[in-house]
Amino acid sequence: MDFDLTEEQRLLKESVDRLIADSYGDFEKRRHHQDNPRGYSPVLWAQYAELGLLGLPFSEEQGGFGGGPVETMIVMEALGRGLALEPYLASIVLGGGFLRLGGREELIGDVVGGTATLAFAQIERQSRNDLHDVATTARRTEAGWVLEGAKSLVLHGDSATHLIVSARNAGARRDRAGISLFLVPADAAGLSRRGYATQDGLRAAEVLLEKVALPPEALIGAEGEGLPLMERVVDIALAALCAEAVGAMEALHELTLDYLKQRKQFGTTIGSFQAVQHRAADMLVALEQARSMTMYAAMMAENPDPALRRPALAAAKALVNRSAELIGKEAIQLHGGIAMTMEYKAGHYFKRLTMLINQFGETDEHIRVVAEAGGLPAAA
Amino acid sequence: MDLRYTPEEIAFREELRGIFRTKIPAEIRRKVSDGHHLTRDEIATAHRALHAEGLATPNWPLAWGGKDWTPVQRYIYNEEVLANAVPMPLSFNVAMVGPVIANFGSEEQKKKFLPGTASLDIWWAQGFSEPGAGSDLASLKTSARREGEHYIVNGQKTWTTLGQYADWIFLLVRTDPAAKKQQGISFLLVDMKTPGITVRPIITIDGAHEVNEVFFDEVKVPAENLVGEENKGWDYAKFLLSNERSNIARIGFSKEKLAMVKSRARETPAGDGTLWDDADFRRRVAIAEIEMKALEITQMRVVAGQKNRASDKPDPNSSILKIKGSELQQMATELMLTVAGPYAAAMPAHSHNEPPVGPDWAEGVAPQFFNYRKVSIYGGSNEIQRNIIAKAFLGL
Known part of the structure; x- marks a missing residue:
């Protein structure tokens, strides 16, 4: 039983605390960051990347720093103190989680570098927070997949370069089986989105998927086991x-x-x-x-x-x-x-x-x- | 950061569990688990069984039968005693007066009192609270005036737990009436057989005789029974209370009680099934378990933090442990009240010499619920704890 941070974790905490204090200590700065069309500062996001924060949860083989939940906890606490606006949760914790646990390593380099950002498109009009309530469909075709449906309140979905979309390839709307996950470029044909500010000053998007055709490799993990x-x-x-x-x-x-x-x-x-x-x-x-x-x-x-x-x-x-x-x-x-x-x-x-x-x-x-x-x- | 126990700590826990479950009579543990008060003999039997295993006084100095345990081991011990429904060794002896005598007493006092205090050949009572000195303990008025080789004690103590069984009592008395509050208090050891002492029972709302009033009328106490220095008693009392607070959360109790709530609910018919099938009931249990997990980790943070603390001073977090720990104990006894349902109304069978009305475990449930209102009052009421947090911690 040990509640102490390691030397490396202490250093991480010091550097992220300093970054957040510098960029958010004066509350006016937050308003300034918010004015960016993305809803956060790309310059600050690049600093996150330089400090290695964006690579934290990925293993060294994946191009990351091999951190675990304790490292994530240290970063998120600091972001909470500063009321930070950056898409760390959306892109690194959620998006990064899908990439590393779903075996999609090709995009990790760009995410760690900060040039690619991810958003998790899961909520639908009727689903509330039920992950298994999925009406969006994924139909298999000769060329791969076609997605059809609408996703709501996608956190940082307006600025993300890629979306991770849950869609049903089999079964009824609330079945636990038959849900698949897809990595979808935000500029895919048939995908449209409308961004807006949320009550807490962050950004989200409504995402419409109209006959979005995807190659077979867009599937994350196994079909129907999302x-x-x-x-x-x-x-x-x-x-x-x-x-x-x-x-x-x-x-x-x-x-x-x-x-x-x-x-x-x-x-x-x-x-x-x-x-x-x-x-x-x-x-x-x-x-x-x-x-x-x-x-x-x-x-x-x-x-x-x-x-x-x-x-x-x-x-x-x-x-x-x-x-x-x-x-x-x-x-x-x-x-x-x-x-x-x-x-x-x-x-x-x-x-x-x-x-x-x-x-x-x-x-x-x-x-x-x-x-x-x-x-x-x-x-x- | 690693919240898991080491293999050595797990083995230590298993060893204690084995001893507790084999050496302490099952009927005694059952009575504790059902929330009944124990007789004098039952308390003594359990205490002496622990003493025989060297497990009655682990927090004493090594030379006087203590253990060289880590803070984590001490925590595991406290938790396992409660979680296995083992009666705690008499706290007045082992957690209170024993450590005070061992740390501040004279060599003669140590030799005279410590062995019997450890083995319960001397049964101690605590004489701190008075009718006019509860949360404001330092306003106590019981006096001891020096006359030659004796102190003459006059006054009244109250809430004296198990005082009806006590051989000796340790008192806070005012030896300098002119001094300001905390100064002028001394720590005195008094033989309960001394002429001028009267013990009167207080019957609490659970119907039990657990506490007493103790009156002192010109009681003549040898001056050699003063612990440490005259007028320094408040320092020793603070030391004593800090020991008392190390186990203040009593998580093991809540754990055992909640486990009992779950197992009794599974065997209690309700509707078409059992009470455990009732979603509303399970939700309440879930909330209690969630609170308990958080408290357990807060407690472990305090325990683990002890190795980084320079002195033996209590972690300021102990006030948080007191507030949450007492709320959780009360929540657990409340859940048990729900499990007993209508049968909570039945009076204990032994009170009228007839067979129990409902399940035999149900009759102790309401008395324990009543009795446990005390835990947010004693040891510094929860309001006092909030004052401590506000002043010592928040700087308000």
């Missing part, structure tokens, strides 16, 4: 989201404490009132519990056995969600009116945390996964 791979990659993304949330919660808690020590009413700082102190204390309890569960998520994220991994990651996200909800709401309440303004940073943390709670399953869905599994795996 769901287990999606579950593996989404679990890795859940661990990453937990870490992002911890970073954001930590920053928001600090921001709140600073305010409580500085804001005066009735002739004294509002942090001297016990009613306020206890709520700030409860925020810390929620933060530390979330931090613990994020470590658990990192430990379980790459476990290939879904019976052990899925309830563990669901438990982690459920707990982190509950903490994020409490910390987000309390931060607004304890700040008072100032946190209601678009100008002040706290509201932006609150909005990111609120959206993060719903990413890849909201709290109730995750609790249900744990309940249906009959609890958590005994071995830590």
